[in-house]
Amino acid sequence: xxxxxxxxxxxxxxxxxxxxxxxxxxxxxxxxxxxxxxxxxxxxxxxxxxxxxxxxxxxxxxxxxxxxxxxxxxxxxxxxxxxxxxxxxxxxxxxxxxxxxxxxxxxxxxxxxxxxxxxxxxxxxxxxxxxxxxxxxxxxxxxxxxxxxxxxxxxxxxxxxxxxxxxxxxxxxxxxxxxxxxxxxxxxxxxxxxxxxxxxxxxxxxxxxxxxxxxxxxxxxxxxxxxxxxxxxxxxxxxxxxxxxxxxxxxxxxxxxxxxxxxxxxxxxxxxxxxxxxxxxxxxxxxxxxxxxxxxxxxxxxxxxxxxxxxxxxxxxxxxxxxxxxxxxxxxxxxxxxxxxxxxxxxxxxxxxxxxxxxxxxxxxxxxxxxxxxxxxxxxxxxxxxxxxxxxxxxxxxxxxxxxxxxxxxxxxxxxxxxxxxxxxxxxxxxxxxxxxxxxxxxxxxxxxxxxxxxxxxxxxxxxxxxxxxxxxxxxxxxxxxxxxxxxxxxxxxxxxx
RNA sequence: GGCGCAUUGGUGUAGUCGGCUAACACGCUGCCCUCUCAAGGCAGAGACCACGGGUUCGAGUCCCGUAUGCGCUACCA
Numbered sequence: 255x256x257x258x259x260x261x262x263x264x265x266x267x268x269x270x271x272x273x274x275x276x277x278x279x280x281x282x283x284x285x286x287x288x289x290x291x292x293x294x295x296x297x298x299x300x301x302x303x304x305x306x307x308x309x310x311x312x313x314x315x316x317x318x319x320x321x322x323x324x325x326x327x328x329x330x331x332x333x334x335x336x337x338x339x340x341x342x343x344x345x346x347x348x349x350x351x352x353x354x355x356x357x358x359x360x361x362x363x364x365x366x367x368x369x370x371x372x373x374x375x376x377x378x379x380x381x382x383x384x385x386x387x388x389x390x391x392x393x394x395x396x397x398x399x400x401x402x403x404x405x406x407x408x409x410x411x412x413x414x415x416x417x418x419x420x421x422x423x424x425x426x427x428x429x430x431x432x433x434x435x436x437x438x439x440x441x442x443x444x445x446x447x448x449x450x451x452x453x454x455x456x457x458x459x460x461x462x463x464x465x466x467x468x469x470x471x472x473x474x475x476x477x478x479x480x481x482x483x484x485x486x487x488x489x490x491x492x493x494x495x496x497x498x499x500x501x502x503x504x505x506x507x508x509x510x511x512x513x514x515x516x517x518x519x520x521x522x523x524x525x526x527x528x529x530x531x532x533x534x535x536x537x538x539x540x541x542x543x544x545x546x547x548x549x550x551x552x553x554x555x556x557x558x559x560x561x562x563x564x565x566x567x568x569x570x571x572x573x574x575x576x577x578x579x580x581x582x583x584x585x586x587x588x589x590x591x592x593x594x595x596x597x598x599x600x601x602x603x604x605x606x607x608x609x610x611x612x613x614x615x616x617x618x619x620x621x622x623x624x625x626x627x628x629x630x631x632x633x634x635x636x637x638x639x640x641x642x643x644x645x646x647x648x649x650x651x652x653x654x655x656x657x658x659x660x661x662x663x664x665x666x667x668x669x670x671x672x673x674x675x676x677x678x679x680x681x682x683x684x685x686x687x688x689x690x691x692x693x694x695x696x697x698x699x700x701x702x703x704x705x706x707x708x709x710x711x712x713x714x715x716x717x718x719x720x721x722x723x724x725x726x727x728x729x730x731x732x733x734x735x736x737x738x739x740x741x742x743x744x745x746x747x748x749x750x751x752x
Numbered sequence: 753g754g755c756g757c758a759u760u761g762g763u764g765u766a767g768u769c770g771g772c773u774a775a776c777a778c779g780c781u782g783c784c785c786u787c788u789c790a791a792g793g794c795a796g797a798g799a800c801c802a803c804g805g806g807u808u809c810g811a812g813u814c815c816c817g818u819a820u821g822c823g824c825u826a827c828c829a
Binding site: 264266296298299302352354356357359361364365367368369370371372373374375376377382406407408424427428429430433434435437438439440441442443445447448449451452467468469470471472473475493495496498500502503504532535536537538539541543544545546562563564565566567568569577580581582583584585586588592634635636660663664694697707708709710711712713715716717722723724725726727728729 | 753754755756757758759760762763764765766775776777778779786787788789790791820821822823824825826827828829
């Protein structure tokens, strides 16, 4: 039987990087095995679900290059089927009506509520699983329902025994039925609940392998009970370790802000392939230790057995602009930017320059060669695509800023430089032809004549031409900027003012 | 409270069936290269493999306990 996996996010916000990683692993497994990767939007919580969120999930997957097969499924559309299934279980006596009034729980302290209830029940020796309606006669139950009394539908969990399954990542998992309460399938307003919906949808979609976050590991036992009650085949499960914040807490938007959102990486200049590569390395390790892997290599090497069990910490420092996200993610991105094929990088650079009004139409034809050369030169030390419009601005526009410390360090320190650089400009005007080599020869000669070190002129020129203290080799900058712009910038008075 | 899962340098991980002088990548330090910054090359710091017991000639690897973290425990998903 061929593999069918799915990614089933609930559209209640942006696409979280943990969810994105689940999607990636599902996708990799499907592509690896020649199976299908399906997408299901779990929008049963209509209050919190938004179309915008659904769109951002789809966009996010597209950005990461994770294409899905078959039609997109909206879980809300299947609610009637979920209800029908619950009613069938009711008919068969595998579920029962619970007429007890709904307990009110406020969302923010459910955890304490649960612990508190368990503690008092433990003290009083009450079996948490006891329910007076579990053994109500069918006639009585039908009569009360017919009279319009509201009820929830609960699954009848057998009183003795245990569920057992073999998790591909975590190994054998067992849980005694005494640990499992009769779970609610249908709310008293008829709304189907999560565990029911997932199971029914996974059955109807023919899912063979459920690959999802470890937070569902213990819920799996309940779901298995449902598969059995419904007489369906139980799929294989593979639970993934969680991705945690630096303090080992859960990564959440409320606490950690935009670093957890996939769109942030797109908006802050990540190359999709780089982020995908980084994500794949969180909780999974390639067999041969090679970490920079293309999409094809990822598919080739991926296996569920290679997934680790310990939660991974995603490192970042909110207050450090240089380290706003994980070091390794940033490194990976820089690695891709400087080594990926230029023609794959170019469209991304184009988008970035366009967004900052730095793109010129001739870059597509007449100036294409120049663009290729320039991008190839400056990409070497960039970390994100943003750098092309930020640090790289001086290559694409004559309107750029001078970095104060660069000006102080490379220009103002030596007052004679202002005149020296004008002299250099004069000399460069006579160089024929104008290139990296000839400009270098001219500059060194000029330095000798003036009796100063070449480095002084080189560093000064760099700051005059790019506004910065750091960057590519000076002579390559001359070459790329050309004689005219180089000379004009060398003569500029702007950095000397104020 | 109960149940479950996890625990290898700062981070991500590798360590099949017990033999490790604990490996790789990111980050960090220094040197080389050099016109700066990167990249690259070289060298290095950093882990008594959470802790305590046990099994064994020998344990990161097996067993038990403890601690810590996380998850689940809901008419949330």
